Amino acid sequence: MFSKKENGAVKGIGDNDNLKPRRSARLLTSLVSNDPTENLQIKNGAAKAPRIGLALRRHNPLVDEKNIPEKLRLADKPAPLISTKPYSFHDLRFGGGSTLVSVDFAEDIDQYLRYLEKVRQIEPDFLNGKNIDGRMRQILVDWMIQVQQRFQLCSETLQLSVATLDRVLGELSVSKDNLQLLGVTCMFIAAKFEEIYVPNIQDFVYIAANIFTKKDVLRMEGKVLHSVGFQLCTPYTIQFLRKYRAFMNNDSSLHNLAKLITEVALLDYSLAHILPSKVAATSLYLAGRMLQMELPAHMFEVMKVSENEIVELAKKFVHPIRQWTSKSAKLQTILKSYEKLCATSKATILPIEAFGDLLSDES
Numbered sequence: 080m081f082s083k084k085e086n087g088a089v090k091g092i093g094d095n096d097n098l099k100p101r102r103s104a105r106l107l108t109s110l111v112s113n114d115p116t117e118n119l120q121i122k123n124g125a126a127k128a129p130r131i132g133l134a135l136r137r138h139n140p141l142v143d144e145k146n147i148p149e150k151l152r153l154a155d156k157p158a159p160l161i162s163t164k165p166y167s168f169h170d171l172r173f174g175g176g177s178t179l180v181s182v183d184f185a186e187d188i189d190q191y192l193r194y195l196e197k198v199r200q201i202e203p204d205f206l207n208g209k210n211i212d213g214r215m216r217q218i219l220v221d222w223m224i225q226v227q228q229r230f231q232l233c234s235e236t237l238q239l240s241v242a243t244l245d246r247v248l249g250e251l252s253v254s255k256d257n258l259q260l261l262g263v264t265c266m267f268i269a270a271k272f273e274e275i276y277v278p279n280i281q282d283f284v285y286i287a288a289n290i291f292t293k294k295d296v297l298r299m300e301g302k303v304l305h306s307v308g309f310q311l312c313t314p315y316t317i318q319f320l321r322k323y324r325a326f327m328n329n330d331s332s333l334h335n336l337a338k339l340i341t342e343v344a345l346l347d348y349s350l351a352h353i354l355p356s357k358v359a360a361t362s363l364y365l366a367g368r369m370l371q372m373e374l375p376a377h378m379f380e381v382m383k384v385s386e387n388e389i390v391e392l393a394k395k396f397v398h399p400i401r402q403w404t405s406k407s408a409k410l411q412t413i414l415k416s417y418e419k420l421c422a423t424s425k426a427t428i429l430p431i432e433a434f435g436d437l438l439s440d441e442s
Contacts, residue, residue, distance in 0.1 A: 189322070192314040193383070196354045199242065199313045203352045205249040211258060213348030216248070219262045220346050221410040226263075226286055228412075230278050232270060234338070238315040238355075239269035241345050243307060250306045257299070260291050264299040272311055316341045319359035319382075326381045327363075330372070332424045337366035339416055340400065346413060347399035353392070360384050361392040365400070368393075368434055370426045393437050400431045 180188060206212055220241055227237040243265045247253070253261055263283045270277045280293055320341065324334050340362035344350040350358070360382040367374050379386055403413040421428050431437075 192318065193356055195312070196314040196356060199246070200354060201245050201249055201352050205245065205352070206348070209248065210252060210254055211248055215255065215258060216244075216348055216351075217346055217410065219244070219258055221412050222259070223262050223266060224342060224346070224412050226266060226283075229286065230270075230282070232266075232278075233273060234317040235315050236266070236269045236273045237342075238317060238345065239273060239311065239313065240266045242313045242315075243268060243303065243311065245351055247303050247306045251302070259287055260295055260299050261303070263287050263291075264296050264303055267296060268300060268303060268311070314355045316344070316355040316358045316362075319356045320363065323359060323363050323378065323382060326378060327375070332426050333363070333366050333370055333372060335420055336369060336424070336428065337362040339413070339420060340365055340396065342416070343396070343399050343403050343413055346403060346410070350395065350399060353395075356382070357384065357392060361389055361396055364389045365393055365396060365431070368437075369429050369431065370424075371429065372426075390437070397431055397434075397437050404431075 206216065223240055223244075224237065226232075227240075240262070244262060247261060247265070263286075267278075267280060267283050280296055283296065284291065284293055317338070320334070320337055327333065337359070341358055344353065344358045344362070353361075363378075363382075364374060366372075379389070382389075402408060403410065404417045406414065408414050
């Protein structure tokens, strides 16, 4: 890295023009051309240096084609390294970059997530015969969304919290007095599973107005983990939504509105049993309709669902979206997020009532 002057001072290599280039640099210049004068010019900086990362063709071929026997010559010219054929949808693969997903294993991961979501799927009426009903669950989930926003937790943490809550409510008999304790405990477990910086357990106790203690949370944590068999991994809607966004025009307004609709699916009890991949596909479809954007034809192949199936699912989402984005809604968290999104969105968001085909079969 550094060379010493005669007086002992340390000097960088770039400051001494008389230093010889490294062996790798000499090899690079020797591979550029067979002309020694040109190599000397490049070495002295007179000629323009080649761009690293591109393979340069030699001026004189190593093998003269005239000396190759006729039967050993190629019948056709080799295909060019860079294809001039326009890209199609089937040439695109998800992964790489900021996705944190390997391109080579992205499809295998997607197949595993679609398998796992069926394993983790809950029954449509999983609260039948329980002490807790759907209205109580909705109040708790609305409060959990507020906690997630207050602590600035990631979407994965919220979705894992609600997924774990639903699994425990389907397995255990929880009293009304311990419902908020269960919700706080699920958020605490999910934060330790997903977050880099986890809020302190005392913060969760404080945000619940100190109605229970730290020992209560730790005791409930053991019950929750035993109830789910210590199997916390579950597919998230946001994972599928991010993949679908990669095949779109990467429009932020569309993604943010679809993300808000997925929170409606988290909150509403009637949508809690729908698979995360289907929730993401339906949310993207409805967001496109509300923003007057037509989904590309290949998106249904990406989402692995037919357009007719999405339309049928969208009809189930209409009433919850109207309910939780209405100004008369008793729970205001989704409404506040919706109003903020409408104020900051560059595109005009049409109300869900504008689509008569989705309202026709609404129950």
